[in-house]
Amino acid sequence: MKGFLREGVIYALLFLIFFAFLFADTLALDDRLNIPNRVLDFNTIFLSIFLEAIPFVLLGVFVSSIIQVFVSDQTIQKYIPSNPLGAIFPAVIAGAIFPICECAIVPIVRRLMQKGMKLHVAMVILVSAPVLNPIVLLSTFYAFSSDLIVVYARMGLAFLIAMLVGLVIYALYRNKMNPLREQFGAITHEHQANRSFAQKIKDIFYHASDEFFTMGKFLLIGAAFASFIQTFLAREVLVQFGMDPFLGPAVMMAFAYFLSLCSEADAFVGASLSQIFSTSSIVAFLVYGPMMDLKNTLLMLAYFKARFVFTLIAVVTFIVYPVILIFQALMF
Amino acid sequence: MSKTTHLFIRGVILLGFTMLLFQLIWTGDINRFIAPRMMPYFYFALIVMGVLGTIQLFRNDIDDHDHHESCHCAHDHDYQGSKKKFAFIYALFIIPIFTGLLFSGHVLGSSQAQTMGFKHELRLATETGIYANNEESQQVAQQIEQDREESATDNNDSSGIPEIDEDEVPEEYREHDEERNIEVLTPESMYPELKEEMLATDHIVMTEDNYVGVISLLEENPDAYVGKELTIEGFTFRESDFSNDQLVVGRFGITCCTADAGIFGLLLEDDRLQEIRDDTWLRVTGTIETIEYNNWQLATLKDIEIERIDQPDDPYVYEQFDYSEL
Numbered sequence A: 001m002k003g004f005l006r007e008g009v010i011y012a013l014l015f016l017i018f019f020a021f022l023f024a025d026t027l028a029l030d031d032r033l034n035i036p037n038r039v040l041d042f043n044t045i046f047l048s049i050f051l052e053a054i055p056f057v058l059l060g061v062f063v064s065s066i067i068q069v070f071v072s073d074q075t076i077q078k079y080i081p082s083n084p085l086g087a088i089f090p091a092v093i094a095g096a097i098f099p100i101c102e103c104a105i106v107p108i109v110r111r112l113m114q115k116g117m118k119l120h121v122a123m124v125i126l127v128s129a130p131v132l133n134p135i136v137l138l139s140t141f142y143a144f145s146s147d148l149i150v151v152y153a154r155m156g157l158a159f160l161i162a163m164l165v166g167l168v169i170y171a172l173y174r175n176k177m178n179p180l181r182e183q184f185g186a187i188t189h190e191h192q193a194n195r196s197f198a199q200k201i202k203d204i205f206y207h208a209s210d211e212f213f214t215m216g217k218f219l220l221i222g223a224a225f226a227s228f229i230q231t232f233l234a235r236e237v238l239v240q241f242g243m244d245p246f247l248g249p250a251v252m253m254a255f256a257y258f259l260s261l262c263s264e265a266d267a268f269v270g271a272s273l274s275q276i277f278s279t280s281s282i283v284a285f286l287v288y289g290p291m292m293d294l295k296n297t298l299l300m301l302a303y304f305k306a307r308f309v310f311t312l313i314a315v316v317t318f319i320v321y322p323v324i325l326i327f328q329a330l331m332f
Numbered sequence B: 001m002s003k004t005t006h007l008f009i010r011g012v013i014l015l016g017f018t019m020l021l022f023q024l025i026w027t028g029d030i031n032r033f034i035a036p037r038m039m040p041y042f043y044f045a046l047i048v049m050g051v052l053g054t055i056q057l058f059r060n061d062i063d064d065h066d067h068h069e070s071c072h073c074a075h076d077h078d079y080q081g082s083k084k085k086f087a088f089i090y091a092l093f094i095i096p097i098f099t100g101l102l103f104s105g106h107v108l109g110s111s112q113a114q115t116m117g118f119k120h121e122l123r124l125a126t127e128t129g130i131y132a133n134n135e136e137s138q139q140v141a142q143q144i145e146q147d148r149e150e151s152a153t154d155n156n157d158s159s160g161i162p163e164i165d166e167d168e169v170p171e172e173y174r175e176h177d178e179e180r181n182i183e184v185l186t187p188e189s190m191y192p193e194l195k196e197e198m199l200a201t202d203h204i205v206m207t208e209d210n211y212v213g214v215i216s217l218l219e220e221n222p223d224a225y226v227g228k229e230l231t232i233e234g235f236t237f238r239e240s241d242f243s244n245d246q247l248v249v250g251r252f253g254i255t256c257c258t259a260d261a262g263i264f265g266l267l268l269e270d271d272r273l274q275e276i277r278d279d280t281w282l283r284v285t286g287t288i289e290t291i292e293y294n295n296w297q298l299a300t301l302k303d304i305e306i307e308r309i310d311q312p313d314d315p316y317v318y319e320q321f322d323y324s325e326l
Helices: A002-027 A037-070 A073-079 A088-097 A102-114 A119-128 A134-143 A148-173 A190-194 A197-232 A247-259 A266-272 A279-291 A294-301 A306-331 B003-027 B036-057 B065-070 B075-079 B083-103 B110-116 B119-130 B135-159 B171-183 B192-200 B211-220 B271-275
Strands: B203-205 B229-237 B246-254 B262-269 B281-293 B296-308
Touching: A002 B003, A002 B083, A037 A102, A037 A197, A037 B003, A037 B036, A037 B083, A037 B110, A088 A119, A088 A148, A102 A119, A102 A197, A102 A294, A119 A148, A134 A148, A134 A266, A148 A279, A148 A306, A197 A247, A197 A294, A197 B003, A197 B036, A197 B083, A197 B110, A247 A266, A247 A279, A247 A306, A266 A279, A266 B262, A279 A306, A294 A306, B003 B036, B003 B083, B110 B229, B110 B246, B110 B262, B192 B211, B211 B246, B211 B262, B229 B262, B262 B281, B262 B296
Parallel strands: B203 B229
Antiparallel strands: B229 B246, B229 B281, B246 B262, B281 B296
16 A cells, blocks of 8 residues: 555656646746755756766666676786786876866776775776866866967876875775675676677666766756856955965965866866966866766775775875975975 | 556656657757757657657557566556655646747846856955955965966967068978967967968958857957957846946857857947947947956957847757867
8 A cells, every 4th residue: 555655656746847848938936936056056057067977878788788798807917917016107198188077087986996906006097087088187287288288288287196105095095995885896797708699788877877876866966966066156255365376376276176077178168267367276276176076986986985985085185285286396 | 546547647748748849940949949050869869759649559468477577676666656646746847848839039138147146256356355355365366367368378379470471480490380389279279270260350240150260369369450340249237336337248158068058258338338238139340349347367359340130040049079180
């Protein structure tokens, strides 16, 4: 009886969605209800962040499912140098070649780790792929065409920082720790070979939809927070820190973290702030944002233990900040 | 909750997102969230969502022991937990479906413009008020000022060229000029054709396609265009420190999604603007002139004609870059 009731509720939900789908225009609720503009702004920006991420999350989920089903652990092991430190440099190169943004990279990296990729190598790919990326290079080039130092600094420093992150993570954990949440722990898949092709395809779709829900809830929370900051934080608040050599980069890193922009678009936002912030602060914004932001922190929490995620954030933050300060001291 | 219920509600949610994406694409409202050049990704998302939702509804791996044995990824863990937790999680997914279907028509306006700030105003704040009592920063500001003047003279040099007949300029000079443009890609060289057009015509009409370009070129070197007529369309907003007869007419420019929107517009000053409220769409035609506004050289319009217009179907403008021309 109870199950019957529950099904009824879900059918009612389906009906309501369909009703809204058909009659949204006729209802014209935004005209009838007197909702404050700021709330609607919030909703619009929230949806835009979420919608923008959907195709890339789906792409990441599918690539991850395909790796899961079709790529064997041995293949992965074969292509990674066995020397742990020697593997860092090729990992950055791999991150740079694949045009994968920060939403898509999380499920892919998690899958590579399940397939036996070493923790520090996986983290190098996680932080480098979204920033060292051909599309990001082009958009940065367009946005900062009159100030090419920003373009070189963004790519050069990101490369350096990704390697440093690999070193520090290796020094901290030496691969002795499994940062994945229990339910995503090591798996054995030898029997995959026995499954028919049709079964494998079915598996891909089942995995993809499960992962969409695993990641989706974190993505939604992240988008809501980021949109709140976007709608209610007046940019003028930032201005007073603009040229301060120590506060400037720190404020811009925090700003990048909470805005959670796509790495493809953040260059244009950075450029719009370039008059009020020093060059090194802008570089801090452009390097830190793709590596760490609120949206991808929450995506990582979907798969990784919370303690590991916060350690990783601390490691990246305390590498980016001094590197930016040194860059600033050398350049200006 | 049994796994069957979970699969059912997830199927409904996926179909809900499919309907949301379909409605947004069908009505064109998708462009209030996403720049048009991203559209291929959303056709992909629409199809995938539809397929996933349909499969999910008919999914029957509950008793599929074979699947579970082969896949120890323990997705079943996802299905365990308290009722409250699931109510919260599924509400997270369901709310955006409804707010998306019902409020997709909303367009960012003056409230968001004020949060983001008009570029010029931000610059003014740095260079005058806040740093006035800090000697070091004053030097920085002076340096910026100096740089700007230098670059302004540079620009004057190059903008002088079109007055001379192109054919009369020796080949070497022109080549030299081109080389310099490649080295430093200023708005002038990002929109070379637009710049020529703007210099050649007496009446610049701003359209959706040239909006960002025209504003960028005007910001870079307003002096070059003084005396020409210009027609601009946009919504109105005022910063908190504007007087009643001042306002900005502008539009939001979007690169990827609405979260990265920036305001592109012109600051206008006229007695008649006092009656105009924020968020009014206007078509303004006037003669370009520059005003010295707190040490900042801004393009503005004088002798303006003001006409109220309806909000365009596509209220945003999009920054479009042709990567192939690099």
